[in-house]
Amino acid sequence: MNTAPFDAPIYVTRPVLPDLTVYERHLADIWRSCTLTNGGPKHAALEQRVAAYLRAPHASLFVNGTISLIVALQALRVTGECITSPFTFPATTHALTWMGVRPIFCDIDPVTLTIDPDKIEGLITLKTTAILGVHVFGVPCHVHAIQEIADRYGLRVIYDGAHAFGTEIEDRGIGTFGDATSFSFHATKLFHTAEGGALAVCDAKVKARVDLLKNFGIQDENTVVMPGINGKMSELSAALGLCVLDLVEDERRRRAEVACVYRARLGALGGVTLPPVLPGVRPSQQYFAIRTPKRDRLQTYLRSRNVFTRRYFYPLTSEAACYRQVPTSGRENLPVAHQVASEVLCLPFYGDLGVENAARICDMIGELP
Ligand code: T4K
Numbered sequence: 069m070n071t072a073p074f075d076a077p078i079y080v081t082r083p084v085l086p087d088l089t090v091y092e093r094h095l096a097d098i099w100r101s102c103t104l105t106n107g108g109p110k111h112a113a114l115e116q117r118v119a120a121y122l123r124a125p126h127a128s129l130f131v132n133g134t135i136s137l138i139v140a141l142q143a144l145r146v147t148g149e150c151i152t153s154p155f156t157f158p159a160t161t162h163a164l165t166w167m168g169v170r171p172i173f174c175d176i177d178p179v180t181l182t183i184d185p186d187k188i189e190g191l192i193t194l195k196t197t198a199i200l201g202v203h204v205f206g207v208p209c210h211v212h213a214i215q216e217i218a219d220r221y222g223l224r225v226i227y228d229g230a231h232a233f234g235t236e237i238e239d240r241g242i243g244t245f246g247d248a249t250s251f252s253f254h255a256t257k258l259f260h261t262a263e264g265g266a267l268a269v270c271d272a273k274v275k276a277r278v279d280l281l282k283n284f285g286i287q288d289e290n291t292v293v294m295p296g297i298n299g300k301m302s303e304l305s306a307a308l309g310l311c312v313l314d315l316v317e318d319e320r321r322r323r324a325e326v327a328c329v330y331r332a333r334l335g336a337l338g339g340v341t342l343p344p345v346l347p348g349v350r351p352s353q354q355y356f357a358i359r360t361p362k363r364d365r366l367q368t369y370l371r372s373r374n375v376f377t378r379r380y381f382y383p384l385t386s387e388a389a390c391y392r393q394v395p396t397s398g399r400e401n402l403p404v405a406h407q408v409a410s411e412v413l414c415l416p417f418y419g420d421l422g423v424e425n426a427a428r429i430c431d432m433i434g435e436l437p
Pocket of ligand 1: 228254
């Protein structure tokens with residue numbers, strides 16, 4: 069048992085990076101073509117490969133995940149009120165606010181930590197136009213139950229799949245559920261382009277609208293058809309994505325090995341709730357989030373051992389000063405979300421961590437009284 073502090077800091081994640089020479093070959097192509105952005109060949113190649121990896125009929129690349137979410141809301145004409153989870157990164161809730169849509173916070177399921185479908189219906193009003201679920205930590209929302217409610221009330225369904233790149237439900241890509249799913253390709257993500265994102269949709273008409281919206285709404289040199297934004301991914305980011313995508317399956321395999329160690333060792337300790345294993349679900353391997361009532365003490369203790377965990381997602385977005393006045397923000401409406409936010413801790417989780425370091429972190433966790 070080795071619980072001595074690590075010599076170098078251990079972070080919650082580390083980005084996968086290709087061999088520099090592989091990226092340099094792509095850079096040489098870019099230098100030759102002199103095309104740096106606005107839908108060049110790297111962008112076209114990555115867009116196709118991302119759609120194929122996600123097993124989605126259509127994908128559109130973006131400059132980041134947040135803009136892809138905002139564009140999804142605009143493309144699907146979400147207005148009024150949208151029912152969403154407060155257990156998320158602020159970007160989810162902010163995307164609604166930037167669109168002038170009021171977030172209506174719904175409590176979460178204590179097992180999946182995603183929006184609780186049993187609580188959605190009671191929040192629907194005449195102003196509700198959509199449900200925005202978050203596949204938090206890559207664990208899928210209750211997609212069938214959500215779709216059933218949405219169909220009954222004529223609502224749009226949008227998913228924030230920032231953590232869910234590669235999650236599958238019964239062999240179906242996560243991006244094929246609902247009307248649109250956004251992904252983040254930030255450096256902290258399993259698959260990344262340094263900064264970047266994508267939107268997966270099933271309807272070709274929505275894809276066409278999304279592509280216009282991310283390019284200022286410009287149809288051709290003489291025609292602007294809608295008030296769009298600049299959401300385009302550059303050739304440099306797309307080239308990095310092409311290199312990283314080649315490494316993703318191996319990274320997922322290595323993370324699965326780390327997860328195995330965490331599950332076995334922490335499961336044996338007791339007092340720690342592990343991430344759920346759901347039948348028929350292939351996990352993305354994005355985060356390894358545990359829950360423990362000793363969370364804050366544990367985080368401080370691990371920090372003293374040079375291990376930097378993160379309290380994703382504490383505080384809830386409903387607790388932010390800009391959302392506290394929203395009527396559904398009250399603690400009494402969100403008891404599960406508050407409990408989970410007070411206990412959740414994301415452990416270091418990336419392939420290069422290795423199984424031995426993961427075991428050492430488990431020993432440290434076991435040492436805490
Ligand atoms: N929806 C959800 C549910 C999200 O979680 C996010 C983003 C979004 C939407 C929006 O997607 P984007 O617009 O970002 O594409 C990070 C990320 O910045 C953010 O993308 C992510 N979620 C969020 C969960 O985490 P921080 O503030 O925790 O990151 P930071 O810089 O503290 O990084 C954490 C650790 O990762 C560092 O301690 C070391 C390591 N790291 C980080 C970076 C940036 C590296 O090793 N290299 C790096 O380049 O927000």
